[in-house]
Amino acid sequence: MxxxxxxxxxxxxxxxxxxxxxxxxxxxxxxxxxxxxxxxxxxxxxxxxxxxxxxxxxxxxxxxxVSVEERTVEKEQLVMHDEMKTMVGWTQNGPNTDEGENTGTLKSDGERFVIDNFGAGSKWHGGVARKSLKEPLQDFTVEAIVECWNQNSAKSMGRVEIYLLDVNSDVIGKMVMAEVHVNVASNYGEIRAGKVNEGHHIISTTGDSPWTWNDFTGRLRITRVGNFWAADIARILEKGGYDSESYREYFDVDERYSKNQLAQIMVHIGGWKEAPNLNASINDLKVWKYNKTTTxxxxxxxxxxxxxxxxxxxxxxxxxxxxxxxxxxxxxxxxxxxxxxxxxxxxxxxxxxxxxxxxxxxx
Structure with a gap:
């Protein structure tokens, strides 16, 4: 009725x-x-x-x-929270980005990490910054709040990326929001387990439509617990809350990407060849450790x-x-x-x- x-x-x-x-x-x-x-x-x-x-x-x-026999534990323990207000604690070097060259530099504008100098290159090029965790993590969640403004010009291109590195600076996962399309504005989100050309893409999409994540301000999140991976991309609304979410899960049955521990985070903002650059930033970064619980x-x-x-x-x-x-x-x-x-x-x-x-x- x-x-x-x-x-x-x-x-x-x-x-x-x-x-x-x-x-x-x-x-x-x-x-x-x-x-x-x-x-x-x-x-x-x-x-x-x-x-x-x-x-x-x-x-x-x-x-x-909780019963009288139980004790409370923090299953997800926040072990790193960087508000990106300063470059202190970050090193501006690291492994080369996927199909890119580290020819530029990043800086903090007091509120977020932005590009200082893109440098130059024949493919992707830009700046990186790397920070070590206090201890390597087997089970974790990494969440970044990023911006990727791509609609000022249909010809602009660029990317903002978060790399997950082990103790040897080998890539074990990556999160990205990027404008990779020529002559059209269509932001593309990717979350991957493993290295480029060898890993598994948990999320690889422009969202529900080619324009879903244009002028993106939102979160990128990746979780690994055992051989279970989860990926999440969502836009943050101006009044708070989230929409335009893409969430996917993946079981690494053969444990190809689930053995190496997370030891470092590397962030990157880059441009493509001589194409007009877009505005991008990393606004906030958090890492949680998953603690195992008993009965x-x-x-x-x-x-x-x-x-x-x-x-x-x-x-x-x-x-x-x-x-x-x-x-x-x-x-x-x-x-x-x-x-x-x-x-x-x-x-x-x-x-x-x-x-x-x-x-x-x-x-």
């Missing part, structure tokens, strides 16, 4: 004693599908959302609480600074814009706001700031 939607309403949860709770009066004709947004201030192994209306109780859970250890599913979105309308869970449906308890329900007065409570109560947005429905 068709229905009309009322205006979007947003309510912030408030601490009432030791309870993080709110009461919502739904004056519509039927239930509403809410979206909960949680700005995490304290790490937690779980998040519960509970709704009570008279004697009816509905419960949602992601993760699970008596409960991993944190969220950390301080994370943003969790639980959307009943499309039955989705996202953490920092990335799909996290795997954290949902199988026996829990996505919360509805029923007609009438609903009491909704969040656990743990010190998780952080929580808001719920919804629209009433009218027949």
């Amino acid at each position: 068709p229905y009309k939607l009322g205006p979007r309403r947003k309510i912030d949860f408030k601490l009432q004693g030791s309870r993080l709770i709110t009461n919502i009066s739904n004056n519509g004709s039927k239930y509403s599908d809410p979206k909960f947004t949680i700005y995490v201030e304290n790490p937690s192994t779980f998040i519960d959302v509970s709704r009570k209306k008279e004697e009816e109780i509905q419960h949602f859970r992601m993760g699970y609480p 008596l250890e409960a991993p944190y599913i969220v950390r301080k600074g994370d943003v969790v979105e639980i959307d009943t309308a499309d039955a989705s869970i996202k953490i920092n814009g990335k799909d996290a449906i795997y954290t949902k308890d199988l026996f829990g329900d996505f919360i509805n706001i029923e007609k009438g007065t609903n009491q909704i409570e969040i656990f743990p109560s010190d998780i952080g700031q929580v808001e719920v947005a919804y629209r009433e429905r009218y027949l």
Whole structure:
């Protein structure tokens, strides 16, 4: 049966004693599908959302609480976060980039890494900068926030790349956003396990259309745990959040690309021959280490600074814009706001700031 939607309403949860709770009066004709947004201030192994209306109780859970025998551990441990405000700690040399020459230099403008001098070359050419991790990592996630502005001219070409290097500076993976097309603006994203001409392309696309990632500001992310690889490219919206996402997984069954440990990160901005150069930058770089857990250890599913979105309308869970449906308890329900007065409570109560947005429905 068709229905009309009322205006979007947003309510912030408030601490009432030791309870993080709110009461919502739904004056519509039927239930509403809410979206909960949680700005995490304290790490937690779980998040519960509970709704009570008279004697009816509905419960949602992601993760699970810790028992008295268990101890909490940080499964994903942030081991490097560089805001790219300075070149201190970076070395402007490294192995040659894929099909390129390191003839230029990079610099920080105080907010991000940008090109200082492209140099010159008969193919790809530009600057690189390399930084070592405190320890080599077997299981990891690397995430970079980059920009690649390609629509000033259809003739402009260029690339911004993140290389994953082992202790011998051999390439074990790469992430890139680039304009490689002649006479047309069409940014291309690539995330690869292994070396050029030998590796496996987990993502290699312009997105859903040839123009999806034009004038790109967004994230490039690669994960390796055991022989499992995951790749993610997504645009960052001006008001926050992500869209135009491409996510792919890959199992390196023969372990061709999963043995060498990650020891260094190398970043690169380059141009093509004498083609007009585009504007590109590396704005932020993070590396996480994956810690192995035992049966008596409960991993944190969220950390301080994370943003969790639980959307009943499309039955989705996202953490920092990335799909996290795997954290949902199988026996829990996505919360509805029923007609009438609903009491909704969040656990743990010190998780952080929580808001719920919804629209009433009218027949």
